[in-house]
Amino acid sequence: MLEIIDVSRRYGEYLALRDVNLRVHAGEFFTLLGPSGCGKTTLLRSIAGFDHPDSGDILLDGKSLLHLPPEKRPVHTVFQSYALFPHMTVADNIAFPLRMAKLDKTEIARRVEEVLEDVRLPDKARHYPQALSGGQRQRIAIARALVNRPRLLLLDEPLSALDAKLREQMQIELINLQKDIGITFVYVTHDQGEALALSHRIAVMNQGEISQIDEPAQLYNCPGNRFVADFIGQCNILDGTVIESHSDRVDVELDGLGRISLSAHIPANLHSGERCALTLRPEKIRLAKQLEANDAELHFRGQVHDTLYMGDVTIYIVELGEGVKVEALLANSAPGRARLFDPGDTVEIAWHADAGHLVR
Amino acid sequence: MHHRLSKVLLALPPAAYLVVFFAVPSLLMLLASFRYPGEYGGLAPWYYIDDGQLSLDLTTENWLRLVESTIYLGLLLKSLGFALLTTLICALMAYPLALTIARSPKRHRDLLLLLVILPFWSNFLVRIYAWMIIFSPQGALSEGLNAVTGLLGLEPVNLMFSSTAVIVCLVYVHLPFMILPLYANLEKHDPALLDAAQDLGANARQRFWKITWPLSLPGIYAGGVLVFIPSLGIFAIPDLLGGTNGIMIGNVIKQQFVEARDWPFGSVLSLVLTAITLMLVAIAGRFGRPKGTANG
Numbered sequence A: 001m002l003e004i005i006d007v008s009r010r011y012g013e014y015l016a017l018r019d020v021n022l023r024v025h026a027g028e029f030f031t032l033l034g035p036s037g038c039g040k041t042t043l044l045r046s047i048a049g050f051d052h053p054d055s056g057d058i059l060l061d062g063k064s065l066l067h068l069p070p071e072k073r074p075v076h077t078v079f080q081s082y083a084l085f086p087h088m089t090v091a092d093n094i095a096f097p098l099r100m101a102k103l104d105k106t107e108i109a110r111r112v113e114e115v116l117e118d119v120r121l122p123d124k125a126r127h128y129p130q131a132l133s134g135g136q137r138q139r140i141a142i143a144r145a146l147v148n149r150p151r152l153l154l155l156d157e158p159l160s161a162l163d164a165k166l167r168e169q170m171q172i173e174l175i176n177l178q179k180d181i182g183i184t185f186v187y188v189t190h191d192q193g194e195a196l197a198l199s200h201r202i203a204v205m206n207q208g209e210i211s212q213i214d215e216p217a218q219l220y221n222c223p224g225n226r227f228v229a230d231f232i233g234q235c236n237i238l239d240g241t242v243i244e245s246h247s248d249r250v251d252v253e254l255d256g257l258g259r260i261s262l263s264a265h266i267p268a269n270l271h272s273g274e275r276c277a278l279t280l281r282p283e284k285i286r287l288a289k290q291l292e293a294n295d296a297e298l299h300f301r302g303q304v305h306d307t308l309y310m311g312d313v314t315i316y317i318v319e320l321g322e323g324v325k326v327e328a329l330l331a332n333s334a335p336g337r338a339r340l341f342d343p344g345d346t347v348e349i350a351w352h353a354d355a356g357h358l359v360r
Numbered sequence B: 001m002h003h004r005l006s007k008v009l010l011a012l013p014p015a016a017y018l019v020v021f022f023a024v025p026s027l028l029m030l031l032a033s034f035r036y037p038g039e040y041g042g043l044a045p046w047y048y049i050d051d052g053q054l055s056l057d058l059t060t061e062n063w064l065r066l067v068e069s070t071i072y073l074g075l076l077l078k079s080l081g082f083a084l085l086t087t088l089i090c091a092l093m094a095y096p097l098a099l100t101i102a103r104s105p106k107r108h109r110d111l112l113l114l115l116v117i118l119p120f121w122s123n124f125l126v127r128i129y130a131w132m133i134i135f136s137p138q139g140a141l142s143e144g145l146n147a148v149t150g151l152l153g154l155e156p157v158n159l160m161f162s163s164t165a166v167i168v169c170l171v172y173v174h175l176p177f178m179i180l181p182l183y184a185n186l187e188k189h190d191p192a193l194l195d196a197a198q199d200l201g202a203n204a205r206q207r208f209w210k211i212t213w214p215l216s217l218p219g220i221y222a223g224g225v226l227v228f229i230p231s232l233g234i235f236a237i238p239d240l241l242g243g244t245n246g247i248m249i250g251n252v253i254k255q256q257f258v259e260a261r262d263w264p265f266g267s268v269l270s271l272v273l274t275a276i277t278l279m280l281v282a283i284a285g286r287f288g289r290p291k292g293t294a295n296g
């Protein structure tokens, strides 16, 4: 439905977007995720029409948007600062796009009422934005952007101004709202947790480029490269060299850990001698004082270097020798103790041969 | 409790200021407006003691004179008209200027604002005299204008000593007082609001009338008060440029105190002017408050 084709944008010497290509499907909750300054806002503003790509094309339903000014694009934006009109009541704010579209009065009133129900603020119609809380303003901003039923809704970090608790609640509301009304969302965030929780698909951006586009679980479990592995969630990245690649497994010499055989998620056409890295989520690692041997697993022994108490879990940083450190975590299911092992303890760790994911 | 006390304490200095410099003088003027003029100016005593008996010596004559003669009320209306016209022209001229300054790059703004207040660096009267030279029949403006009227077969115009000259000069003097509050208002507008309006389908004209204009009204009212009030009471400009046609209520008040030596009637006229001004300020204050703020 939305197609971004080879879009590049340059600010002076700086390439804010470089050859961005992506497709958003109708009805999808699509997220642009990336660290600060990677070009997410620039891309979003290009879709809305506030910024113009130097090259490439942006198509909506097969037609180019580029020659249309923002007010003519069937695309609405929820701004990070909400940008509610302070001199208008909530109802007038929401009616604004409908009045611009010259709908008749009764229809406007009906739709305003309806969308206020959708965002669960029916009694706030006569209030001014200043009299609302942050979360309420957020919902009004979304209601205003939705009321005219745009083909596409763009949201630029809409929850970043809210506190953690409210943010979680709004995330759930956003998911439900999007499901109910079926409008395509393009959502921008630098918060990987938010992206994983909300999206159907995520495009991870890095320095103006798309690093990977995938579904949340796929992105988390099978990161396509080091950047994605590192950016999304906690991840152990163990460098190594390919020894030999077979059809169902690959032999790798991990730096400081020796030769191992990995069985799953092997990138296509690896050749011997190539540098690579094993990405391994901490929760995929078993950790205990002593582990029974198991042929499907890779075993290591190490020393606890540091511990980080997180409340629900404790993270153990285990040194496997020669400076190779691995993070593992254990749930604090037993009451009382903040950790099961202290720094200096010798422990055993193990992971399934197919638990990690090999990247270049 | 503690809160209330600090509120009272905070309000005390401005209240004292108003009492000393506004309420007391106004009361004195009110009293003066009911007294007889002194023989050589000033005021006659307002009571005398006869046989140990205190008698008041007050009159309503001064107020009756205001109501009976249409001259003064007419002049008052005319002055209101002049001040209103000045305010309107100032607003029309100041708006595009203030908007341009507010939307120009930050590093240019200070320079542009400096240009706006530059005239304040020279003396007020000097600037009025400069206009006298411009308007004088030998001035380039009059000669140029009359060359055109001559070609069209019209009577030559005299710019000097006319209402036009007064209004032009009033606008010239007061324009910065409109630009500055308007700029202060426009500069604070969040540019995201215009982006949002455009995003939601508003074209350039709709963005101006639906967003910029209503948000700038407090700035216009503030500037309006700052232009209207001094324009209404001014006497220097009509004195120098107005001749007999361009005379305003301020000139008459000054005349009563200085030349006619009729302080009581001068007080009557001053009080009326003050009352009108207060009323207009109250109205401006009512409309000038941004919407969505406190309703008290």
Ligand SMILES: Nc1ncnc2c1ncn2[C@@H]1O[C@H](COP(=O)(O)OP(=O)(O)OP(=O)(O)O)[C@@H](O)[C@H]1O
Pocket (backbone or CB within 6 Å): A011, A014, A016, A034, A035, A036, A037, A038, A039, A040, A041, A042, A043, A190
């Ligand atoms: N108008 C501009 N002029 C010059 N450089 C700009 C301009 N707008 C953006 N940039 C640069 O382009 C890069 C991408 O900016 P963008 O706002 O798209 O980042 P972002 O991913 O939205 O970051 P954030 O998460 O901090 O909002 C940044 O390095 C920024 O400095």
Ligand SMILES: [Mg+2]
Pocket (backbone or CB within 6 Å): A040, A041, A042, A156
């Ligand atoms: Mg941004």
